[in-house]
Amino acid sequence: MTIDRAFRIADVDNRLYGSFIEHLGRAVYGGIYEPGHATADSQGFRQDVIELVRALKVPVVRYPGGNFVSGYNWEDGVGPLAERPKKLELAWCSLEPNYVGTNEFVDWAKKVGTDVMMAVNLGTRGPDAARNLVEYCNHPGGSYYSDLRRSHGYADPHNIKVWCIGNEMDGPWQIGMKTAEEYGRAAVETAKVMKWVDPTIELVACGSSFRAMPTFPSWEKTVLEHTYDHVDYISLHTYYGNSDNDTANYLARTLDMEEFIRTVVATADYVKASKRSKKEMKLSFDEWNVWFHTLESDKAVDPWQIAPALLEDVYTFEDAIVVGLMLITLLKNSDRVRMACLAQLVNVIAPIMTTTGGAAWSQTIYYPFMHASLYGRGTALKPVIETERYDSKDFTDVPYLESVTLFNEEQEEVTIFAVNRHLEQPMALECDMRSFAGYELVEHLTMTNDDMKAKNTELTPNAVTPSKIDTSSFSDGRLEALLPSVSWNVIRFRKQR
Structure with missing residues:
Protein backbone atom coordinates (compact mmCIF):
# COMPACT_ATOMS: atom_id res chain seq x y z
CA MET A 1 0.00 0.00 0.00
CA THR A 2 1.13 3.53 -0.78
CA ILE A 3 -0.13 6.56 1.13
CA ASP A 4 0.64 10.14 0.17
CA ARG A 5 -0.72 13.39 1.57
CA ALA A 6 -1.41 14.46 -2.02
CA PHE A 7 -3.89 11.59 -2.57
CA ARG A 8 -6.73 13.65 -1.11
CA ILE A 9 -10.37 12.52 -1.16
CA ALA A 10 -11.94 15.25 0.98
CA ASP A 11 -11.93 16.98 4.33
CA VAL A 12 -14.24 14.73 6.31
CA ASP A 13 -17.40 16.33 7.70
CA ASN A 14 -17.49 15.26 11.35
CA ARG A 15 -21.20 14.50 10.92
CA LEU A 16 -20.15 11.36 9.08
CA TYR A 17 -20.09 9.79 12.56
CA GLY A 18 -23.69 10.55 13.43
CA SER A 19 -26.24 8.14 14.87
CA PHE A 20 -29.98 7.73 15.30
CA ILE A 21 -32.58 7.48 18.07
CA GLU A 22 -36.13 6.54 17.06
CA HIS A 23 -39.20 6.04 19.19
CA LEU A 24 -38.90 2.32 18.54
CA GLY A 25 -38.60 -0.55 21.00
CA ARG A 26 -36.38 0.33 23.98
CA ALA A 27 -34.29 2.99 22.24
CA VAL A 28 -35.92 5.81 24.21
CA TYR A 29 -37.84 4.19 27.08
CA GLY A 30 -35.46 1.85 28.89
CA GLY A 31 -32.59 3.03 26.68
CA ILE A 32 -31.72 6.69 27.07
CA TYR A 33 -34.66 7.40 29.42
CA GLU A 34 -35.52 5.41 32.56
CA PRO A 35 -36.57 7.59 35.50
CA GLY A 36 -36.45 4.77 38.06
CA HIS A 37 -32.92 3.66 37.17
CA ALA A 38 -30.15 3.94 39.75
CA THR A 39 -28.14 6.23 37.44
CA ALA A 40 -31.07 8.38 36.25
CA ASP A 41 -30.58 12.14 36.47
CA SER A 42 -33.27 14.64 37.43
CA GLN A 43 -34.85 14.38 33.98
CA GLY A 44 -34.89 10.57 33.98
CA PHE A 45 -31.96 10.07 31.59
CA ARG A 46 -29.64 7.14 32.29
CA GLN A 47 -26.19 8.51 33.03
CA ASP A 48 -24.49 5.16 32.40
CA VAL A 49 -25.79 5.37 28.82
CA ILE A 50 -24.78 9.02 28.59
CA GLU A 51 -21.19 8.08 29.47
CA LEU A 52 -21.04 5.39 26.78
CA VAL A 53 -22.47 7.79 24.17
CA ARG A 54 -20.08 10.58 25.17
CA ALA A 55 -17.13 8.24 24.60
CA LEU A 56 -18.25 7.85 20.98
CA LYS A 57 -18.16 11.65 20.39
CA VAL A 58 -21.21 11.41 18.14
CA PRO A 59 -21.61 14.81 16.43
CA VAL A 60 -25.29 14.53 15.40
CA VAL A 61 -28.23 12.24 16.21
CA ARG A 62 -31.26 11.83 13.96
CA TYR A 63 -34.64 11.97 15.74
CA PRO A 64 -37.52 10.92 16.20
CA GLY A 65 -37.56 8.50 13.24
CA GLY A 66 -37.53 6.57 11.10
CA ASN A 67 -40.84 4.96 10.29
CA PHE A 68 -42.19 6.41 13.54
CA VAL A 69 -42.07 9.98 12.24
CA SER A 70 -44.58 9.33 9.43
CA GLY A 71 -47.42 9.06 11.96
CA TYR A 72 -46.07 11.44 14.61
CA ASN A 73 -47.70 14.67 15.73
CA TRP A 74 -44.87 16.66 17.27
CA GLU A 75 -47.32 18.66 19.39
CA ASP A 76 -48.06 15.46 21.38
CA GLY A 77 -44.51 15.53 22.76
CA VAL A 78 -44.30 19.08 24.12
CA GLY A 79 -45.83 20.81 27.13
CA PRO A 80 -46.70 19.41 30.56
CA LEU A 81 -46.15 15.64 30.84
CA ALA A 82 -49.50 15.10 32.52
CA GLU A 83 -51.29 16.55 29.49
CA ARG A 84 -49.51 14.49 26.83
CA PRO A 85 -51.62 11.82 25.13
CA LYS A 86 -50.84 8.13 24.81
CA LYS A 87 -51.20 7.15 21.16
CA LEU A 88 -51.30 3.95 19.13
CA SER A 94 -46.56 0.02 20.07
CA LEU A 95 -48.14 2.41 22.56
CA GLU A 96 -46.37 5.78 22.58
CA PRO A 97 -46.67 7.62 25.94
CA ASN A 98 -44.90 10.80 24.76
CA TYR A 99 -42.87 11.13 27.95
CA VAL A 100 -39.93 12.21 25.77
CA GLY A 101 -40.45 14.74 23.00
CA THR A 102 -38.62 17.51 21.19
CA ASN A 103 -37.49 19.54 24.21
CA GLU A 104 -36.43 16.55 26.29
CA PHE A 105 -34.44 15.12 23.40
CA VAL A 106 -32.66 18.44 22.84
CA ASP A 107 -31.78 18.42 26.55
CA TRP A 108 -30.43 14.87 26.26
CA ALA A 109 -28.41 15.80 23.17
CA LYS A 110 -26.73 18.61 25.09
CA LYS A 111 -25.87 16.21 27.91
CA VAL A 112 -24.04 13.86 25.51
CA GLY A 113 -22.45 16.68 23.49
CA THR A 114 -24.24 16.18 20.19
CA ASP A 115 -26.50 18.11 17.81
CA VAL A 116 -29.96 17.06 16.67
CA MET A 117 -30.93 16.09 13.12
CA MET A 118 -34.72 16.52 13.23
CA ALA A 119 -37.12 14.64 10.96
CA VAL A 120 -40.56 15.98 10.00
CA ASN A 121 -43.70 13.99 9.19
CA LEU A 122 -44.52 13.81 5.49
CA GLY A 123 -46.68 10.72 5.87
CA THR A 124 -49.84 11.95 7.60
CA ARG A 125 -48.83 15.62 7.61
CA GLY A 126 -47.00 18.11 5.41
CA PRO A 127 -45.70 21.67 4.98
CA ASP A 128 -47.86 23.29 7.66
CA ALA A 129 -46.80 21.04 10.56
CA ALA A 130 -43.17 21.15 9.36
CA ARG A 131 -42.95 24.94 9.25
CA ASN A 132 -44.60 25.17 12.66
CA LEU A 133 -42.04 22.80 14.15
CA VAL A 134 -39.16 24.84 12.68
CA GLU A 135 -40.74 27.95 14.18
CA TYR A 136 -41.14 26.21 17.56
CA CYS A 137 -37.52 25.03 17.56
CA ASN A 138 -35.61 27.86 15.91
CA HIS A 139 -37.45 31.18 16.05
CA PRO A 140 -36.31 33.40 18.97
CA GLY A 141 -39.75 34.61 20.07
CA GLY A 142 -42.66 36.89 19.35
CA SER A 143 -44.62 34.38 17.27
CA TYR A 144 -47.19 31.79 18.30
CA TYR A 145 -45.01 28.67 18.17
CA SER A 146 -41.81 30.28 19.41
CA ASP A 147 -43.73 31.74 22.35
CA LEU A 148 -45.29 28.32 22.93
CA ARG A 149 -41.75 26.94 23.31
CA ARG A 150 -40.91 29.73 25.70
CA SER A 151 -44.03 28.91 27.75
CA HIS A 152 -42.73 25.35 27.99
CA GLY A 153 -39.59 26.62 29.74
CA TYR A 154 -37.20 27.07 26.79
CA ALA A 155 -36.55 30.79 26.35
CA ASP A 156 -33.66 30.27 23.91
CA PRO A 157 -34.26 28.66 20.50
CA HIS A 158 -32.88 25.17 19.92
CA ASN A 159 -31.26 26.22 16.61
CA ILE A 160 -31.55 22.78 15.01
CA LYS A 161 -29.68 23.04 11.72
CA VAL A 162 -30.29 19.76 9.88
CA TRP A 163 -33.80 18.53 9.00
CA CYS A 164 -35.00 15.39 7.20
CA ILE A 165 -38.08 15.85 5.02
CA GLY A 166 -39.87 12.62 5.87
CA ASN A 167 -38.54 9.06 5.94
CA GLU A 168 -38.49 6.22 3.37
CA MET A 169 -41.54 7.57 1.58
CA ASP A 170 -41.20 5.01 -1.24
CA GLY A 171 -41.85 2.06 1.09
CA PRO A 172 -45.23 0.29 1.26
CA TRP A 173 -44.54 -0.19 4.99
CA GLN A 174 -44.49 3.59 5.43
CA ILE A 175 -47.52 5.48 6.72
CA GLY A 176 -48.49 7.78 3.87
CA MET A 177 -46.35 6.08 1.20
CA LYS A 178 -46.01 8.24 -1.90
CA THR A 179 -44.93 7.91 -5.49
CA ALA A 180 -41.81 9.80 -6.50
CA GLU A 181 -43.95 12.51 -8.10
CA GLU A 182 -46.16 12.82 -5.03
CA TYR A 183 -43.23 12.94 -2.64
CA GLY A 184 -41.19 15.29 -4.82
CA ARG A 185 -44.05 17.81 -4.95
CA ALA A 186 -44.74 17.54 -1.20
CA ALA A 187 -41.04 17.74 -0.34
CA VAL A 188 -40.30 20.85 -2.38
CA GLU A 189 -43.26 22.74 -0.93
CA THR A 190 -42.25 21.64 2.57
CA ALA A 191 -38.63 22.64 1.96
CA LYS A 192 -39.67 26.10 0.77
CA VAL A 193 -41.69 27.00 3.86
CA MET A 194 -39.15 25.47 6.26
CA LYS A 195 -36.38 27.62 4.79
CA TRP A 196 -38.64 30.67 4.71
CA VAL A 197 -38.97 30.29 8.49
CA ASP A 198 -35.22 29.72 8.94
CA PRO A 199 -32.98 30.23 5.89
CA THR A 200 -29.94 28.84 7.75
CA ILE A 201 -31.15 25.23 7.99
CA GLU A 202 -29.96 22.33 5.82
CA LEU A 203 -32.51 19.90 4.37
CA VAL A 204 -32.32 16.20 3.48
CA ALA A 205 -34.69 14.76 0.88
CA CYS A 206 -35.67 11.09 1.02
CA GLY A 207 -33.84 8.81 -1.36
CA SER A 208 -34.78 5.19 -1.95
CA SER A 209 -35.26 3.07 1.17
CA PHE A 210 -32.56 0.72 -0.12
CA ARG A 211 -30.83 -0.12 -3.37
CA ALA A 212 -33.05 -3.13 -4.16
CA MET A 213 -36.23 -1.04 -4.33
CA PRO A 214 -37.84 -1.55 -7.75
CA THR A 215 -38.01 2.23 -8.27
CA PHE A 216 -34.28 2.79 -7.63
CA PRO A 217 -32.71 4.99 -9.02
CA SER A 218 -35.62 6.55 -10.91
CA TRP A 219 -36.98 7.66 -7.52
CA GLU A 220 -33.84 9.76 -6.93
CA LYS A 221 -34.07 11.28 -10.40
CA THR A 222 -37.70 12.32 -10.03
CA VAL A 223 -37.38 13.56 -6.45
CA LEU A 224 -34.29 15.62 -7.25
CA GLU A 225 -35.88 17.09 -10.35
CA HIS A 226 -38.45 18.61 -7.98
CA THR A 227 -36.25 19.44 -4.99
CA TYR A 228 -32.72 20.06 -6.34
CA ASP A 229 -32.76 23.83 -5.83
CA HIS A 230 -34.26 23.62 -2.34
CA VAL A 231 -32.50 20.76 -0.52
CA ASP A 232 -28.89 20.14 0.39
CA TYR A 233 -28.72 16.32 0.65
CA ILE A 234 -30.35 13.18 -0.69
CA SER A 235 -30.55 10.26 1.76
CA LEU A 236 -29.38 6.65 1.47
CA HIS A 237 -30.32 3.73 3.74
CA THR A 238 -28.88 0.22 3.82
CA TYR A 239 -28.57 -2.74 6.17
CA TYR A 240 -26.59 -5.94 5.66
CA GLY A 241 -26.82 -9.36 7.24
CA ASN A 242 -25.47 -12.90 7.17
CA SER A 243 -28.66 -14.93 7.32
CA ASP A 244 -27.17 -17.67 5.10
CA ASN A 245 -24.05 -17.92 7.34
CA ASP A 246 -21.60 -17.29 4.50
CA THR A 247 -18.90 -15.15 6.11
CA ALA A 248 -16.82 -14.62 2.96
CA ASN A 249 -19.89 -13.31 1.12
CA TYR A 250 -20.97 -11.26 4.14
CA LEU A 251 -17.61 -9.48 4.31
CA ALA A 252 -17.96 -8.59 0.63
CA ARG A 253 -21.30 -6.81 0.98
CA THR A 254 -19.70 -3.39 1.21
CA LEU A 255 -19.03 -3.67 -2.53
CA ASP A 256 -22.81 -3.30 -2.83
CA MET A 257 -22.66 -0.23 -0.59
CA GLU A 258 -19.96 1.29 -2.80
CA GLU A 259 -22.06 0.74 -5.93
CA PHE A 260 -25.13 2.21 -4.19
CA ILE A 261 -23.24 5.42 -3.46
CA ARG A 262 -21.84 5.65 -6.98
CA THR A 263 -25.28 5.23 -8.54
CA VAL A 264 -26.85 7.94 -6.37
CA VAL A 265 -23.95 10.28 -7.16
CA ALA A 266 -24.36 9.62 -10.88
CA THR A 267 -28.11 10.21 -10.70
CA ALA A 268 -27.70 13.44 -8.75
CA ASP A 269 -25.08 14.66 -11.20
CA TYR A 270 -27.41 13.86 -14.12
CA VAL A 271 -30.08 16.08 -12.55
CA LYS A 272 -27.45 18.77 -11.94
CA ALA A 273 -26.49 18.66 -15.62
CA SER A 274 -30.08 18.65 -16.82
CA LYS A 275 -30.80 21.74 -14.71
CA ARG A 276 -27.56 23.45 -15.80
CA SER A 277 -26.90 23.89 -12.08
CA LYS A 278 -23.61 24.80 -10.43
CA LYS A 279 -24.70 23.22 -7.15
CA GLU A 280 -23.34 19.81 -6.20
CA MET A 281 -25.79 17.58 -4.31
CA LYS A 282 -24.35 15.94 -1.20
CA LEU A 283 -25.36 12.58 0.26
CA SER A 284 -26.63 11.79 3.75
CA PHE A 285 -26.29 8.07 4.52
CA ASP A 286 -28.59 8.53 7.48
CA GLU A 287 -29.36 4.87 8.14
CA TRP A 288 -26.71 2.16 7.94
CA ASN A 289 -25.82 -0.90 10.00
CA VAL A 290 -26.01 -4.66 10.31
CA TRP A 291 -29.57 -5.89 10.89
CA PHE A 292 -30.81 -9.46 10.53
CA HIS A 293 -30.63 -11.31 13.84
CA THR A 294 -34.15 -10.45 15.08
CA LEU A 295 -36.15 -10.35 11.84
CA GLU A 296 -38.15 -13.45 12.81
CA SER A 297 -38.36 -13.07 16.59
CA ASP A 298 -39.71 -9.51 16.31
CA LYS A 299 -42.80 -10.86 14.56
CA ALA A 300 -43.86 -12.65 17.76
CA VAL A 301 -43.94 -9.53 19.95
CA ASP A 302 -47.41 -8.65 21.24
CA PRO A 303 -48.70 -5.30 19.93
CA TRP A 304 -49.60 -2.11 21.79
CA GLN A 305 -47.00 -2.28 24.53
CA ILE A 306 -44.93 0.67 25.75
CA ALA A 307 -41.32 0.05 24.72
CA PRO A 308 -41.40 -3.65 23.79
CA ALA A 309 -38.06 -5.30 23.04
CA LEU A 310 -37.74 -4.87 19.26
CA LEU A 311 -34.76 -5.10 16.89
CA GLU A 312 -32.41 -5.95 19.75
CA ASP A 313 -29.80 -7.62 17.58
CA VAL A 314 -26.94 -9.10 19.61
CA TYR A 315 -23.89 -8.45 17.46
CA THR A 316 -21.05 -10.85 16.77
CA PHE A 317 -17.39 -10.36 15.99
CA GLU A 318 -18.00 -10.72 12.25
CA ASP A 319 -20.71 -8.04 12.46
CA ALA A 320 -18.09 -5.67 13.91
CA ILE A 321 -15.82 -6.34 10.93
CA VAL A 322 -18.65 -5.50 8.53
CA VAL A 323 -19.34 -2.27 10.43
CA GLY A 324 -15.64 -1.43 10.09
CA LEU A 325 -15.83 -2.10 6.35
CA MET A 326 -18.90 0.12 6.06
CA LEU A 327 -17.07 2.94 7.85
CA ILE A 328 -14.15 2.59 5.45
CA THR A 329 -16.61 2.76 2.53
CA LEU A 330 -18.16 5.96 3.87
CA LEU A 331 -14.72 7.53 4.30
CA LYS A 332 -13.64 6.51 0.81
CA ASN A 333 -16.66 8.43 -0.50
CA SER A 334 -16.50 11.35 1.93
CA ASP A 335 -16.25 13.87 -0.90
CA ARG A 336 -19.98 13.29 -1.53
CA VAL A 337 -21.19 11.45 1.59
CA ARG A 338 -21.02 14.30 4.09
CA MET A 339 -23.31 12.96 6.81
CA ALA A 340 -24.17 9.47 8.02
CA CYS A 341 -26.07 7.91 10.91
CA LEU A 342 -25.32 4.52 12.42
CA ALA A 343 -28.82 3.17 13.04
CA GLN A 344 -29.42 3.09 15.89
CA LEU A 345 -27.64 4.13 19.09
CA VAL A 346 -29.15 2.30 22.09
CA ASN A 347 -30.84 -1.15 22.28
CA VAL A 348 -32.37 -1.05 18.77
CA ILE A 349 -29.79 -2.49 16.31
CA ALA A 350 -27.31 -0.57 18.42
CA PRO A 351 -23.72 -0.42 19.68
CA ILE A 352 -24.99 0.14 23.24
CA MET A 353 -27.29 -2.26 25.12
CA THR A 354 -29.06 -1.92 28.44
CA THR A 355 -31.03 -4.03 30.84
CA THR A 356 -34.08 -2.24 32.20
CA GLY A 357 -33.17 -1.50 35.78
CA GLY A 358 -29.71 -2.98 35.23
CA ALA A 359 -26.43 -2.54 33.41
CA ALA A 360 -25.38 -0.89 30.16
CA TRP A 361 -22.61 -2.33 27.99
CA SER A 362 -20.90 -2.04 24.62
CA GLN A 363 -21.61 -4.43 21.77
CA THR A 364 -18.90 -5.60 19.37
CA ILE A 365 -19.80 -2.94 16.78
CA TYR A 366 -19.21 -0.17 19.34
CA TYR A 367 -15.44 -0.36 18.92
CA PRO A 368 -14.86 0.22 15.18
CA PHE A 369 -17.44 3.01 15.31
CA MET A 370 -15.64 4.58 18.29
CA HIS A 371 -12.26 4.27 16.57
CA ALA A 372 -13.54 5.94 13.41
CA SER A 373 -15.19 8.77 15.35
CA LEU A 374 -12.13 9.41 17.52
CA TYR A 375 -9.41 9.03 14.89
CA GLY A 376 -11.27 9.59 11.61
CA ARG A 377 -11.28 13.40 11.73
CA GLY A 378 -9.33 15.41 9.18
CA THR A 379 -8.63 14.70 5.51
CA ALA A 380 -9.40 11.32 3.97
CA LEU A 381 -6.60 10.02 1.76
CA LYS A 382 -7.01 7.34 -0.88
CA PRO A 383 -4.36 4.64 -0.57
CA VAL A 384 -3.01 2.83 -3.62
CA ILE A 385 -3.38 -0.86 -2.81
CA GLU A 386 -2.03 -4.03 -4.36
CA THR A 387 -3.77 -7.04 -2.84
CA GLU A 388 -5.02 -10.47 -3.79
CA ARG A 389 -8.73 -10.89 -4.39
CA TYR A 390 -11.40 -13.56 -4.08
CA ASP A 391 -14.84 -14.41 -5.44
CA SER A 392 -17.87 -15.14 -3.26
CA LYS A 393 -21.44 -16.21 -3.95
CA ASP A 394 -22.62 -12.72 -4.92
CA PHE A 395 -19.40 -10.80 -5.61
CA THR A 396 -16.27 -11.06 -7.73
CA ASP A 397 -12.81 -9.52 -7.31
CA VAL A 398 -13.26 -8.83 -3.60
CA PRO A 399 -10.01 -7.32 -2.25
CA TYR A 400 -8.62 -9.04 0.83
CA LEU A 401 -7.27 -5.69 2.04
CA GLU A 402 -9.71 -2.80 2.46
CA SER A 403 -8.29 0.44 3.78
CA VAL A 404 -8.47 4.22 4.01
CA THR A 405 -6.19 6.79 5.66
CA LEU A 406 -7.01 9.94 7.64
CA PHE A 407 -4.57 12.85 7.90
CA ASN A 408 -5.34 15.28 10.70
CA GLU A 409 -2.98 18.11 9.78
CA GLU A 410 -4.01 20.29 12.73
CA GLN A 411 -3.23 17.55 15.25
CA GLU A 412 -0.29 16.27 13.14
CA GLU A 413 -1.69 12.73 13.21
CA VAL A 414 -2.18 10.00 10.61
CA THR A 415 -4.47 7.01 11.06
CA ILE A 416 -4.82 3.95 8.86
CA PHE A 417 -8.06 1.96 9.08
CA ALA A 418 -7.61 -1.48 7.54
CA VAL A 419 -9.54 -4.76 7.33
CA ASN A 420 -8.07 -8.11 6.37
CA ARG A 421 -10.97 -10.09 4.88
CA HIS A 422 -9.05 -13.36 4.62
CA LEU A 423 -10.76 -16.03 6.72
CA GLU A 424 -7.61 -18.03 7.42
CA GLN A 425 -4.40 -16.14 6.69
CA PRO A 426 -2.79 -13.13 8.36
CA MET A 427 -1.62 -10.42 5.97
CA ALA A 428 1.87 -8.95 5.82
CA LEU A 429 1.23 -5.28 5.09
CA GLU A 430 3.99 -3.14 3.62
CA CYS A 431 3.10 0.53 3.38
CA ASP A 432 5.06 3.34 1.71
CA MET A 433 4.44 6.52 3.73
CA ARG A 434 7.48 8.58 2.73
CA SER A 435 5.42 11.79 2.40
CA PHE A 436 5.04 11.69 6.18
CA ALA A 437 8.69 12.14 7.06
CA GLY A 438 9.21 12.93 10.70
CA TYR A 439 6.21 10.89 11.91
CA GLU A 440 6.40 8.03 14.38
CA LEU A 441 4.25 4.99 15.07
CA VAL A 442 1.97 5.51 18.09
CA GLU A 443 0.03 2.23 18.27
CA HIS A 444 -1.52 -0.57 16.29
CA LEU A 445 -4.97 -1.57 17.60
CA THR A 446 -6.75 -4.63 16.31
CA MET A 447 -9.96 -6.58 16.77
CA THR A 448 -9.71 -10.24 15.92
CA ASN A 449 -11.26 -13.46 17.21
CA ASP A 450 -11.12 -17.15 16.40
CA ASP A 451 -14.91 -17.32 16.84
CA MET A 452 -16.80 -15.38 14.16
CA LYS A 453 -19.92 -15.56 16.36
CA ALA A 454 -18.30 -14.27 19.58
CA LYS A 455 -20.36 -11.55 21.25
CA ASN A 456 -20.51 -9.24 24.25
CA THR A 457 -23.33 -9.72 26.74
CA GLU A 458 -24.31 -8.29 30.12
CA LEU A 459 -22.48 -11.20 31.79
CA THR A 460 -19.47 -11.07 29.42
CA PRO A 461 -19.29 -7.41 28.31
CA ASN A 462 -15.60 -7.59 27.35
CA ALA A 463 -15.52 -10.83 25.38
CA VAL A 464 -14.77 -8.97 22.12
CA THR A 465 -12.66 -5.84 22.55
CA PRO A 466 -9.67 -4.22 20.80
CA SER A 467 -6.11 -5.03 21.77
CA LYS A 468 -2.66 -3.69 20.91
CA ILE A 469 -0.15 -5.32 18.56
CA ASP A 470 3.51 -4.71 19.34
CA THR A 471 5.03 -6.29 16.22
CA SER A 472 4.45 -3.39 13.79
CA SER A 473 7.41 -1.23 12.83
CA PHE A 474 7.87 2.11 11.08
CA SER A 475 11.17 3.53 9.86
CA ASP A 476 12.39 5.58 6.89
CA GLY A 477 8.78 6.20 5.85
CA ARG A 478 7.91 2.52 5.58
CA LEU A 479 5.42 0.62 7.70
CA GLU A 480 5.54 -3.13 8.18
CA ALA A 481 2.58 -4.66 9.99
CA LEU A 482 0.93 -8.03 10.34
CA LEU A 483 -2.86 -7.92 10.06
CA PRO A 484 -4.47 -11.00 11.66
CA SER A 485 -6.95 -13.02 9.62
CA VAL A 486 -10.41 -11.41 9.64
CA SER A 487 -9.40 -8.32 11.56
CA TRP A 488 -10.18 -4.64 12.05
CA ASN A 489 -7.00 -2.58 12.42
CA VAL A 490 -6.28 0.99 13.51
CA ILE A 491 -2.65 2.06 12.97
CA ARG A 492 -1.87 5.52 14.36
CA PHE A 493 1.05 7.87 13.75
CA ARG A 494 1.98 11.34 14.97
CA LYS A 495 4.67 13.86 14.15
CA GLN A 496 7.74 13.56 16.30
CA ARG A 497 8.04 16.39 18.80
Missing part, protein backbone atom coordinates in the same frame (compact mmCIF):
# COMPACT_ATOMS: atom_id res chain seq x y z
CA GLU A 89 -48.02 4.01 17.23
CA LEU A 90 -48.71 2.26 13.92
CA ALA A 91 -45.20 1.92 12.50
CA TRP A 92 -44.08 -0.50 15.23
CA CYS A 93 -47.50 -1.47 16.70
